[in-house]
Amino acid sequence: MEDFIKQLTDFGERGLAQTGLPVLALAMAVSLVSSLFIAHLYRAFYQSRAIGSGVQKSFPMLGPSITAVFITIQFSLPLSLGLLGALSIVRFRTPIKEPEEIAFIMLVVAASLCCATLNMLFLVIILATATVALIMTQRFDKSARRLSAGLVVVRVSRGEGSAAVLAYLKEKITKGSLDSMVEEGDQVVISYGFVSIPESTVPELRQGLHEAAADAEVNLYFDQGATL
Numbered sequence: 001m002e003d004f005i006k007q008l009t010d011f012g013e014r015g016l017a018q019t020g021l022p023v024l025a026l027a028m029a030v031s032l033v034s035s036l037f038i039a040h041l042y043r044a045f046y047q048s049r050a051i052g053s054g055v056q057k058s059f060p061m062l063g064p065s066i067t068a069v070f071i072t073i074q075f076s077l078p079l080s081l082g083l084l085g086a087l088s089i090v091r092f093r094t095p096i097k098e099p100e101e102i103a104f105i106m107l108v109v110a111a112s113l114c115c116a117t118l119n120m121l122f123l124v125i126i127l128a129t130a131t132v133a134l135i136m137t138q139r140f141d142k143s144a145r146r147l148s149a150g151l152v153v154v155r156v157s158r159g160e161g162s163a164a165v166l167a168y169l170k171e172k173i174t175k176g177s178l179d180s181m182v183e184e185g186d187q188v189v190i191s192y193g194f195v196s197i198p199e200s201t202v203p204e205l206r207q208g209l210h211e212a213a214a215d216a217e218v219n220l221y222f223d224q225g226a227t228l
Contacts, residue, residue, distance in 0.1 A: 023118070024071060028064050031115035034123060035063025038108055038130075045134050046100050055101045059108050066112035074116070150222040151179065152192045154209055161213035162188040168212045172205055173197065 042056040107130055114123035152169065156162050169176065169192045176194035197205065202220065209218050
């Protein structure tokens, strides 16, 4: 047992050929888990932006694949040079739509390299550092926060009804803000953006808006990355 633990914490001092199949299989499993964790980080911090390409869906396959490639090339220098030449012709037809996607892809690559070289301690350090950086960025950098995950559009008669609707929206949607108020004749169209709404509260929200203004017409729109 002590030898097994030492193999996982020796920062790759021993050759992969001497580690054995169980350790290599564990490295692949850890790579998969770390890729799933990075995909979760992407969903938690950036998925609400609707213009993304959904790159996080490829992380569970990308991470283990990179780990397998680098485990393989460590057994043979000629093979590593051949793979390098083969990979140089790969082209991506889908462009990177957000700069954050590049950072997350690089994080997957770094985590996969740690798994391939059995640097498990450094893997933990990398993931912990990335998590802390994302939390600090979301908390202190206002430009990096989620702008909107959806929109509530309410058409109501002018007067007390519009005021009651606004008051209800501010009370029920804590992470939201007023986008616009447009007057159309004797009616007002209120657009209220939100970050997230629990799915179970949607019927209650619609009912509450109708109670605030009996003639209210309520429409809810969710972006591609909205979390219900």
